[in-house]
Amino acid sequence: MPIKTPFYDKHVELGGKVIDFHGWYLSMQFTGIPDEHRAVRESVGIFDVSHMGNVIIKGPNAKEFLNSVLTNSIYKIDVNQLKYCHILRPDGSIIDDTICARVGEEEFYLVPNATMIGPVFEWYKDHAPEGVELENVSDKTGIIALQGPKAKKVLKKITDDDTSDWDFFQCRWLKLNGMDEPTLVWHSGYTGEDGFELMLPESYAASIWDALWEAGQEYNIKAIGLGARDTLRMEKGFLLSGQDFGGPDSGPRTTLETGGSGGFALKMDHDFIGKKALEKQQEEGLTDMFVGITTIERGIPREGYPILKDGKKVGVITSGTMVPTTKKGWGLGYVPIELSEIGTELEIEIRGKPVKAVVAKP
Amino acid sequence: MLEVVGTKVDENLKYTKTSEWIRVEGDVGIIGFTDYAQNELTDIVFVELPEVGAETTQNEPCAVVESVKTAADFYAPVSGEVVEINEALMDNPEKINEDPFGEGWVAKIKFTDAGELDNLLDANAYVAHIDETHGKH
Structure with a gap:
């Protein structure tokens, strides 16, 4: 049986098309993907992302340990700061991407992807030295993502705590809607909009959803399903674990091949598992690069479609x-590095026919 | 109108198991997606229509529709020749969602073998078929 998140009743009440998503009951959509996508770009949307993992790593050696397994410079992280990171195998290929938050002097909070919770937790455990404690609290935590230009206004309505002067990729502990204890709120998201991700103890989770839903009414808040979550992240070129790396079409990929999210994911200023392989790849020269591609002729790129140059296959979506919102065909995928410049003309093979397309900035 | 899984089924049409309908007018059939089909597909954002003059074969794909999430084939209810296509769908594919049995029609086919119509389901049989298969794939 798939797992019911603490928000399961909300999915049903709001008419979500509930599916079994990798072992969780979640909605593919509520009012429709275009409607939901637009709501997040223009106002505010609320997402149940409880399928994502929650891992706490703490102890006197936690910082040093995380610095040694993550691609970003954790040794420089401040308390209440978040960093986006990749976790690599020794050969440089990405196991998973994750956000790492420093929530205390010696305490860190990480969110692995749903399907990778088990493997990633084992990976941490296998590599953690003495003086590092690991706890997987995924099953006890509901996560709400509140995303969109009005997200902050909505959040502010359900807390008396200070939400001012709060930079993106910083977290705070806030008492929400009369909670006894403050809970962890990240200023972050997967949509490219302003927004927050709320880590909620199971017992409070549903009441916080209701409070946000009510507070969001004046901004016409919409519930957002997996469909729009995917289109929102794709439009911004954000990677999806198990699809854009480590997936059947992408194959194993290194952080360098993904573009390192423009340096956002990768700092070569510290030693970490996989770094040597990246240095070697850098020396030998990258062959492939992750790009965004927009169609010029009519057609919608889909996962697995071949990318062509002058009729010859050079990559895959x-x-x-x-x-x-733009009604344009849009794909992400890997192409040879010499074809990765913005403006490079390519084709995407759609049902056997080449459709003109161009490399574009997300 | 009949109903199945909260969607409408027009008693006067014939149906395929893959959720296309056909309205017979002489030796021409107007074809489209059922209300059930459009509801399952969700917001349709793209159509690829056959060309006028193209030949269709019963139960073979003759058009493609896509939602934001996925692409789906449209199967010809009868064999024949495409005599007209609903060009309005090119710019407004959402008409399939809004009015599946009316403005959302897909094409008109001059069929070659009226006997093929006997292979199709009537409205009651279609309702029974959907009731049986809904949510099972």
């Missing part, structure tokens, strides 16, 4: 859709 790993994520594709029609962006609901």
Whole structure:
């Protein structure tokens, strides 16, 4: 039986098309993907992302340990700061991507992807030295993502705590809607909009959803399903674990091949598992690069479609859709590095026919 | 109108198991997606229509529709020749969602063998078929 998140009743009440998503009951959509996508770009949306993992790593050696397994410079992280990181195998290929938050002097909070919770937790455990404690609290935590330009206004309405002067990728402990204890709130998201991710103890989770839902009414808040979550992240070029890396079409990929999210994911200023392989790849020269591609002729790129140059296959689409707001065909995928410049003309093979497309900035 | 899984089924049409309908007018059939089909597909954002003059074969794909999430084939209810296509769908594919049995029609086919119509389901049989298969794939 798939797992019911603490928000399961909300999915049903709000008419979500509930599916079994990798072992969790979640909605593919509520009012429709285009409608939901637009709501997040223009106002505010609320997402149940409880399928994502919650891992606490603490102890006197926690910082040093995380610095040695994550691609970003954890040795420089401040308390209440978040960093986006990759976790690599020794050969440089990405196991998973994650956000790492420093929530105390010696305490860190990480969110692995749903399907990777088990493998990633084992990986940490296998590599953790003495003086590092690990705890997987995924099953006890509900996560709400509140995303969109009005997200902060909505959040502010359900807390008396200070939400001012709060930079993106910083977290705070806030008492929400009359909670006895403060809970962890990240200023972050997976949509490219302003927004927050709320880590909620199971017992409070549903009441916080209700409070946000009510507070969001004046901004016409929408519930957002997995479909729009995917189109929102694709439009911004954000990677999806198990699809854009480590997936059937992408194959194993290194942080360098993904572009390192423009340096956002990768700092070569510290030693970490996989670094030597990246240095070697850098020396030998990258062959492939992750790019965004927009169609010029009619057609929608989809996962698995071949990318062509002058009729010859040069790559494959790993994520594709029609962006609901721009109504343009949009894909992500890997191409040879010499074809990765913005403006490079390519084709995408759609049902056997080449459709003109161009490399574009997300 | 009949109903199945909260969607409408027009008694006067014939249906395929893959959720296309056909309205017979002489030797021409107007074809489209059922209300059930459009509801399952969700917001349709793209159509690829056959060309006028193209030949169709019963139960073979003759058009493609896509939602934001996925692409789906449209199967011809009858064999024949495409005599007209609903070009309005090119710019407004959402008409399939809004009015599946009306403005959302897909094409008109001059069929070659009226006997093929006997292979199709009537409205009651279609309702029974959907009731049986809904949510099972």
